[in-house]
Amino acid sequence: MYDNFGISKDIEKLAIETEEEIKEMLKIIENRCTVNSLKVLCAFQNNNISDMHFGSTTGYGYNDIGRDTIEKVFAEVLKAEDSLVRTQFISGTHAITVCLFACLRPGDTMLSICGKPYDTLDSVIGIDENPSSLKSYNIKYEQIDLVNNDFDIPKIVDRVKKGNIKLIEIQRSRGYALRESLTIDKIEKVIKTIKEVNKEVIIMVDNCYGEFVDEKEPIELGADIMVGSLIKNLGGGLAPNGAYIAGRADLVNLASERLTSPGQGKEVGPTLGINKNILQGLYFAPSVVASSLKTAIFTSKILEKLGYKVQPKWDERRADIVQTIEFGNEDDLIKYCQGIQAGSAIDSNSVPMPWDMPGYNDKVIMAAGAFTMGSSIELSCDAPIRPPYIAFQQGALTYEYGKLGVLRAIQNMLYKGKK
Ligand SMILES: *Cc1c(COP(=O)(O)O)cnc(C)c1O
Numbered sequence: 001m002y003d004n005f006g007i008s009k010d011i012e013k014l015a016i017e018t019e020e021e022i023k024e025m026l027k028i029i030e031n032r033c034t035v036n037s038l039k040v041l042c043a044f045q046n047n048n049i050s051d052m053h054f055g056s057t058t059g060y061g062y063n064d065i066g067r068d069t070i071e072k073v074f075a076e077v078l079k080a081e082d083s084l085v086r087t088q089f090i091s092g093t094h095a096i097t098v099c100l101f102a103c104l105r106p107g108d109t110m111l112s113i114c115g116k117p118y119d120t121l122d123s124v125i126g127i128d129e130n131p132s133s134l135k136s137y138n139i140k141y142e143q144i145d146l147v148n149n150d151f152d153i154p155k156i157v158d159r160v161k162k163g164n165i166k167l168i169e170i171q172r173s174r175g176y177a178l179r180e181s182l183t184i185d186k187i188e189k190v191i192k193t194i195k196e197v198n199k200e201v202i203i204m205v206d207n208c209y210g211e212f213v214d215e216k217e218p219i220e221l222g223a224d225i226m227v228g229s230l231i232k233n234l235g236g237g238l239a240p241n242g243a244y245i246a247g248r249a250d251l252v253n254l255a256s257e258r259l260t261s262p263g264q265g266k267e268v269g270p271t272l273g274i275n276k277n278i279l280q281g282l283y284f285a286p287s288v289v290a291s292s293l294k295t296a297i298f299t300s301k302i303l304e305k306l307g308y309k310v311q312p313k314w315d316e317r318r319a320d321i322v323q324t325i326e327f328g329n330e331d332d333l334i335k336y337c338q339g340i341q342a343g344s345a346i347d348s349n350s351v352p353m354p355w356d357m358p359g360y361n362d363k364v365i366m367a368a369g370a371f372t373m374g375s376s377i378e379l380s381c382d383a384p385i386r387p388p389y390i391a392f393q394q395g396a397l398t399y400e401y402g403k404l405g406v407l408r409a410i411q412n413m414l415y416k417g418k419k
Helices: 009-021 023-046 065-077 092-103 121-125 153-162 184-197 249-259 275-305 330-342 399-415
Strands: 082-086 109-112 140-143 167-171 202-206 225-229 243-247 309-311 323-326 364-368 380-384 390-394
Touching: 009 023, 009 275, 009 399, 023 065, 023 275, 065 082, 065 243, 065 275, 082 249, 092 121, 092 167, 092 202, 092 225, 092 243, 092 249, 153 184, 167 184, 184 202, 225 249, 243 249, 275 309, 275 323, 275 390, 275 399, 330 364, 330 380, 330 390, 330 399
Parallel strands: 109 140, 109 167, 167 202, 202 225
Antiparallel strands: 082 243, 225 243, 309 323, 323 390, 364 380, 380 390
8 A cells, every 4th residue: 555655665664663652642642632622612512603603794794793703712712801813814924913013002112032033023023124014113122032942031030020011922833943842831930920020011922833732722821812823723724814813802802903993893804705614624623733743743753763853852742733853964855845745635746946935045945735825734844955954844634644744755755756
C-alpha cells in the first residue's frame, strides 16, 4: 500500500516503530480532545443550535440569528463574556489590528512582553513606518524580550509600576520566531502578576495556533481579550475565512464598532451563507487540532530519529500546533517542503520553490496543498532559506493524512524522489 504512494519499506518500518514509541503521547492528545469536544458540545446544546441558525443574511445583515448565536457559542467555549466572529475579518492580522485600534487611543502605550510580535504586525504597530500605523496616531509601542523562553517578570513589573501602559500584548505561539511557544502555566503566572500590580491594564492575547491545544484558553487565565484566525484552529478546516475576537463585553463592543462603525457595532454584518460552515468547523475543531498535534508529535519523533534537531520534542507539553525542524542544509529543507506538497490531496503536482516575498529578507519556500487558500490548519510547511535552515510545519485535517504527508516528505528528502 505504502509502495503505491512512493514510500519505501525502510521508511514504512521507521514509521511503525515511531508510532509505537509515541503511543502514550497520542493518548494524552486524544483525552484532551475529549475535554475540548465536551466544551463545544455543551455550548451547542446550551444555545439550542438548530437548523434555523444555518440561515444567511445579505446586505447590512440585520437580525442574523445565526451570527448572533454563533457569537454566544464562541463566547461560551472560550469562557468569555462576548465574542465577535466575522467573515468580514479578512485575516488574523486584521482582527488583531481591529482589536488594537479599538482598545488604544492617542497618547496610550502598548507593551509587548514576548519580544517582537508576529511579522505582519510591524506595519500595524509602526515598527515599520506606515502612514496608517498605530504610531501615526501617536500610540506608542514598547517591548520586553523573553528570557530563557519565559517572561521577564521583574522587568515587566517595573515597567507596569512606572505607569501609562494601556495594553499588554502576549503572543502564545512562536510565530516565525526562534523561541518556544508559551504554555498556559507561564501565561497564567504573568497575567496574575501584572493584575496584582495594576488591574486596569488590558491584557490582549494573540491566540493564533493556540486554541484547543490545551484545556484552558487565555480568558480563563485572566486575559481581557483574545484574538484568533478561523483558517487556523477554531475554523476546523471548514470555515472559508474569517477571524474572532473574544473577551470582556465592553472591549468586544469597542472592537465591533471599529470593525463596522460607531453606533452600529455588532448589529450589522451579513453572514453570506457561512453560518453552517462556521458552526460545523467549530464542531470539528477539537478533533482537527488533535490531528495537527498528533502529526506534529509524529514528525518530531521520526525526524529526531533521523538525526535532525526538532522543537518541541515529541514528549514536551505544547502551546501551539507548530513544529520546527532544523535541517542544517538547504537541500534537505527544500526537498522536505517539496515532499509535503507532493503528499497533499490538492495541488500535489505543484513544486514549491524558494521565492522573494514581501516583508521577508530571505527567500521563502511555502508548501501547502490546501482546500482553503492560505489555511494553515491544513498540513503546511514554510521556511526562510537561511542557516540553520529551519522549517515551520503545522496542521493536518486528519492524523492519517498528516502522517502520510510527512512520510512522503521524508522519502523525498532521503531518496530525492527515487526509491
Ligand atoms: C497566523 C498568525 C497571525 C495572523 O496571521 P494571518 O495570516 O493574518 O491570519 C498572528 N499571529 C500569529 C502568532 C499567527 O500564527
